[in-house]
Every structure is written in structure tokens, then in C-alpha cells.
Amino acid sequence: MHELGIVTHVIRTIEETCTDNHLTRVGSVTLQIGEVSGIVPSYLTDCWKWAADKSEVLRGSELKIEMTEAITDCLDCGKNYRTADYGKECPFCHSTNTVLNHGTECSIKEIFAE
């Protein structure tokens, strides 16, 4: 399960941050997830409930998810466009010489201590 691996990684990172900052309790965590990351938010929330309960600092904490728009850059005409609308083909020059700029990320945006 992709989502469980992400949650495990995120929880470990937060626990380390809490240790470094002497925090003992986290109220909520906001994650930013790219819209083409393949991550299903509802699975992520389910995994979170299960995994956070096993963590001293995260027990009962809330997971908030923010989706970020995926953008692709065209290497031929230099423009960029929404990946979700056009995929790999540039809508301006119809080149497929394109690279995904962002939209696959999964990062911790905010941690609120209780």
C-alpha cells in the first residue's frame, strides 16, 4: 500500500521534528499533495487514523490534505500548462517534448502543536 508507506514516512519525520523542538503533542498536520501523485486522499486519511494512534505525539491528531495543481513545462515552446487537462502533449505547439514540473510531491506544509 503506497499510502501507508507515505504515512509512515510522514509520521517519522514529524516525530523527529517534535523531538528537535521539544513538542509533546501535535493537534493537526497539513500535507500538500500533487494532483498527479497517484495518492488517494481518503486512503491517506484512513492510514493516518490507524498509524497516528500508535504514535505518542500524534495520537488523536487531525490530518488535513491540500491538493496542489500539476504543471507541465514544454521544452519546445517554453510555455507551461495544467497537466490534468492536457497530459504529455503541449496544447500550444503540440510537442510531446515536455516535463512534469511539479504535481507529484507529497510534503508536510504545517504542523500545529496542541
Ligand SMILES: [Zn+2]
Ligand atoms: Zn509547446
